[in-house]
Amino acid sequence: MKRANGQGSISTLKGKRRKKKGARVVTGYQYDEKKDTVIQIRKSLGVYKTESEAQRAIDNYQRNPYEFLNKDMVLNEVFLKLHEIIYETNPDYADDLKYHWRYCDQIKNEKITSLQTVHLMRFLNSTPFYIDDNGNKKYASPNTIMRIKSLLNQMYDLVTAESILPVNLARNFKISKKVKREYKQQHKRHVPFSKEEREIIKSRLDYPFVDFIYISIFMEWRPGELVEILTENTFLEEGYVIGGKKTENGYMRTVPIHPSIKNIIRSYYDLAKELNSPYLFNDPYISRHSTTAKHLSYSNYRYRFSKAMAHLGLDSHTPHDSRTTFATIAKTSGIDAFAIKKIMGHSTKNDVTEDCYIDPDFQWYVEQMGKFNYDGEKE
Numbered sequence: 001m002k003r004a005n006g007q008g009s010i011s012t013l014k015g016k017r018r019k020k021k022g023a024r025v026v027t028g029y030q031y032d033e034k035k036d037t038v039i040q041i042r043k044s045l046g047v048y049k050t051e052s053e054a055q056r057a058i059d060n061y062q063r064n065p066y067e068f069l070n071k072d073m074v075l076n077e078v079f080l081k082l083h084e085i086i087y088e089t090n091p092d093y094a095d096d097l098k099y100h101w102r103y104c105d106q107i108k109n110e111k112i113t114s115l116q117t118v119h120l121m122r123f124l125n126s127t128p129f130y131i132d133d134n135g136n137k138k139y140a141s142p143n144t145i146m147r148i149k150s151l152l153n154q155m156y157d158l159v160t161a162e163s164i165l166p167v168n169l170a171r172n173f174k175i176s177k178k179v180k181r182e183y184k185q186q187h188k189r190h191v192p193f194s195k196e197e198r199e200i201i202k203s204r205l206d207y208p209f210v211d212f213i214y215i216s217i218f219m220e221w222r223p224g225e226l227v228e229i230l231t232e233n234t235f236l237e238e239g240y241v242i243g244g245k246k247t248e249n250g251y252m253r254t255v256p257i258h259p260s261i262k263n264i265i266r267s268y269y270d271l272a273k274e275l276n277s278p279y280l281f282n283d284p285y286i287s288r289h290s291t292t293a294k295h296l297s298y299s300n301y302r303y304r305f306s307k308a309m310a311h312l313g314l315d316s317h318t319p320h321d322s323r324t325t326f327a328t329i330a331k332t333s334g335i336d337a338f339a340i341k342k343i344m345g346h347s348t349k350n351d352v353t354e355d356c357y358i359d360p361d362f363q364w365y366v367e368q369m370g371k372f373n374y375d376g377e378k379e
Contacts (some may be wrong), residue, residue: 008058010051019047025055029085029158037084037157048211069162076108085158098149099310103140114161117172126148127174141316142183143306149175186286191317191324193217195375196304200312202374205264207311209304212281215261216322217329218372220344223319227296229280231272236265239366241280244345253345254362256369330372339368 008025023045032039047056069078079101087094101108107115107123128148129139140148152170160168193201198217205211216226225244233242236257244253258267268281275282283294283304294300302319309315323344330340343365 008045010054010058013047017047019049021048021051021054022046023057025050025058029081029161030089037154038082038092038161040161042269057255069159069164071113071164072111074109074111075104075155076156078112079104079108079151082155082158096307096310097151100144101153102130103138103144103148105130112164115169117169120152120170121173124152125179132258138313142179144310145179146175146183147310176228190320190324192316192328193314193321197314197317198325198374200314204312207308209308209310211264213305213308213322215264216319217325217374218258218261219255220323220326220330221255222323224298227279227281227298227301229267230278231280232278234265234269236262236269240362241265254365255343256362256366258369258372260374329374333371333373335368335371339365343369 008023011022011024013020013022023291024042025045026040027033027043028041029038030041045054045057048057069081079097083094083097086097094227103361104123106128107119110119124145127139128145132138149170153168156165156168156170184341201210201214201217205214205332216223219226220239221243228245229241229243237240239257239262240254241257242252242254243302244255272278272280272282281296283300296304305319306315309317327340327344330343332336
């Protein structure tokens with residue numbers, strides 16, 4: 001017979017042995033990052049001859065039973081427990097969950113046992129929202145809805161682990177096709193940051209990773225190229241960086257460093273040297289608290305980007321939008337079209353005269369980049 005929640009477990013061990021009854025209890029939970037779920041932490045209390053002896057060991061251990069969750073709790077209490085568990089091993093991710101949980105005001109005070117799968121499904125498919133400090137409704141983007149679904153999955157993993165519900169209600173349904181379609185479209189199109197959005201980014205350079213998004217708007221690299229730039233190809237005093245590998249035209253191109261981001265680039269360069277990393281960009285929020293360099297891989301970049309965008313309320317954007325923003329600002333700033341193509345690694349085969357007969361020196365590209373106006377208005 002299945003034991004009640006919090007009463008420990010007794011198992012019968014196989015093989016020929018005098019003591020066959022093993023006793024163990026659940027002492028807590030931890031977040032499994034690889035499986036993206038919460039798992040139980042079990043403690044063995046030993047092996048005994050009889051079931052009554054094993055039960056006595058459990059009773060002695062639990063004279064003051066520790067109840068992690070109970071059926072009278074509301075969803076917000078479950079979230080706080082989950083946040084506490086994840087925060088111990090991954091505080092950044094835990095804080096990210098807080099951002100998405102604020103969209104759940106409509107259900108957060110509902111009892112665990114009062115909601116059914118259909119309620120969760122309707123909630124997500126009706127576009128969750130929260131009320132900001134000015135009384136305005138802020139609706140979740142398709143990307144945020146997908147993240148809320150993942151959060152609910154984890155919360156109900158915890159509920160089922162505590163045997164409060166027999167099945168995970170959140171994993172019992174899928175996001176609507178409409179939301180999935182909008183999510184895919186959001187990640188396919190590249191939308192430049194508006195002037196207002198760029199002002200928000202510039203005003204929050206103190207928040208983790210926002211400075212990286214800021215410099216990526218000035219540096220036209222594709223995300224996959226940006227994270228592969230080497231310190232040996234970074235020339236701070238001369239004011240340029242060499243990199244790029246996706247296309248023939250973009251391979252190992254020389255790109256000027258705009259004066260507005262030189263100090264930020266220098267801070268990443270100094271960190272890389274301190275960590276003895278060959279890469280210019282390392283994950284600053286791991287590396288600054290570790291003696292081991294953590295190269296900012298593309299997957300790390302996407303995660304940090306999404307977290308920062310969510311914090312700023314700009315989570316409809318994707319990493320490639322920084323490059324699109326560069327192209328937009330460069331054009332409105334009056335930068336020469338040939339220079340834009342060369343700097344971005346685009347083909348210039350249709351620019352016959354310029355490509356065949358004109359070979360601008362690097363200083364000309366520096367002068368062109370000097371026109372780049374972050375506010376996006378012609379000088």
